[in-house]
Amino acid sequence: MRALRFHGKGDLRIEDVPEPEVAPGLVKIKVEWCGICGTDLHEYQGGPILIPPPGAPHPLTGETLPVVMGHEFTGRVEEIGEGVTGLRVGDPVIVEPNIRDNTCHQCRHGSYNLCPSGGFYGLSGWGGGLAEYAVIDARNLYVLPPSVPTDVGVLIDPLVVAWQAMIDSGYRPGQSALIAGAGPIGLALLLTLKASGARWVGISEIADARKRQALAFGADAVLDPTVDDVTAEVRAATGGLGAHVSFDASGLPATISTCISAVRPKGTAFNVAIWEEPVELDINTLVTGGKRLAATLGFANVHPSVIAALDDGRIKPADMITARTSLDEVVDHGFDELLRNKDQHIKIIVQP
Numbered sequence: 454m455r456a457l458r459f460h461g462k463g464d465l466r467i468e469d470v471p472e473p474e475v476a477p478g479l480v481k482i483k484v485e486w487c488g489i490c491g492t493d494l495h496e497y498q499g500g501p502i503l504i505p506p507p508g509a510p511h512p513l514t515g516e517t518l519p520v521v522m523g524h525e526f527t528g529r530v531e532e533i534g535e536g537v538t539g540l541r542v543g544d545p546v547i548v549e550p551n552i553r554d555n556t557c558h559q560c561r562h563g564s565y566n567l568c569p570s571g572g573f574y575g576l577s578g579w580g581g582g583l584a585e586y587a588v589i590d591a592r593n594l595y596v597l598p599p600s601v602p603t604d605v606g607v608l609i610d611p612l613v614v615a616w617q618a619m620i621d622s623g624y625r626p627g628q629s630a631l632i633a634g635a636g637p638i639g640l641a642l643l644l645t646l647k648a649s650g651a652r653w654v655g656i657s658e659i660a661d662a663r664k665r666q667a668l669a670f671g672a673d674a675v676l677d678p679t680v681d682d683v684t685a686e687v688r689a690a691t692g693g694l695g696a697h698v699s700f701d702a703s704g705l706p707a708t709i710s711t712c713i714s715a716v717r718p719k720g721t722a723f724n725v726a727i728w729e730e731p732v733e734l735d736i737n738t739l740v741t742g743g744k745r746l747a748a749t750l751g752f753a754n755v756h757p758s759v760i761a762a763l764d765d766g767r768i769k770p771a772d773m774i775t776a777r778t779s780l781d782e783v784v785d786h787g788f789d790e791l792l793r794n795k796d797q798h799i800k801i802i803v804q805p
């Protein structure tokens with residue numbers, strides 16, 4: 454079958470690879486759509502980062518590069534392994550891409566996103582979504598309802614990241630929030646918070662195309678940190694107090710500082726970004742307001758909540774898809790297009 458494999462920094466190749474075979478507990482799916490994620494771009498530009506390099510195989514998959522890429526994908530059940538129940542051939546499914554050992558303390562207590570041996574389909578080995586077929590652990594598959602087509606289903610991936618961050622931040626319905634950055638995760642947070650009863654959500658962003666998208670997705674205020682005093686604007690919109698919670702979806706020294714200053718006393722600044730560099734931070738900005746700084750990685754057990762919100766129309770994410778391409782053209786029309794015109798795109802999806 455055809456697949457996109459990562460061979461090293463800047464080296465993505467469309468290749469013929471053996472078709473994966475189903476085994477007990479596993480399900481073979483025919484991939485319908487796969488999204489390209491910021492993580493994939495980081496690997497392409499500066500990897501291997503999460504992808505296991507030669508000599509250091511992933512502890513669960515035992516694989517090193519080259520690996521098949523793509524971890525945001527949907528498909529149809531093609532073949533079902535022995536012992537799997539609850540799925541039928543032809544079912545449309547979304548893949549939850551976490552690979553985990555299912556035995557450690559975190560896995561046994563519902564936080565398998567923090568499994569020390571964890572990894573991802575499409576990065577750590579065991580195949581991925583930028584291929585015609587993938588074989589996936591049945592525990593990582595969720596059936597999509599008829600209201601969620603498999604192209605829109607790809608958007609569940611940024612939405613589960615946002616949903617997990619919302620839960621872990623301590624946000625409660627009726628509260629106010631600031632989001633720093635209107636990229637895919639920032640916009641997914643906006644949709645998630647508005648669908649969960651947020652009273653006011655402001656978003657800070659400098660790129661015009663992303664500002665327009667944030668307004669279209671229902672932001673109560675779109676602030677430009679090169680022009681606006683973001684903290685002052687947030688306080689003005691929240692009775693002078695500041696937001697209950699803020700989310701840093703950019704990962705820059707300026708954005709994390711604003712996320713701390715823009716929340717009210719006892720508020721929470723929550724990081725959802727992956728940082729490229731360590732940052733210097735004045736901890737007294739937390740101390741003097743009794744504020745919390747917290748973070749999380751990935752998602753665990755939130756797919757059913759997000760799928761339900763798509764099914765009943767609380768979240769309508771289809772406009773996050775800004776372009777579609779094929780597997781054969783994925784490097785030029787997918788990866789390179791995102792690097793060339795990052796601000797023009799939210800999500801490019803690929804049909805193998």
Ligand SMILES: [Zn+2]
Nearest residue numbers: 554557560568
């Ligand atoms: Zn584990």
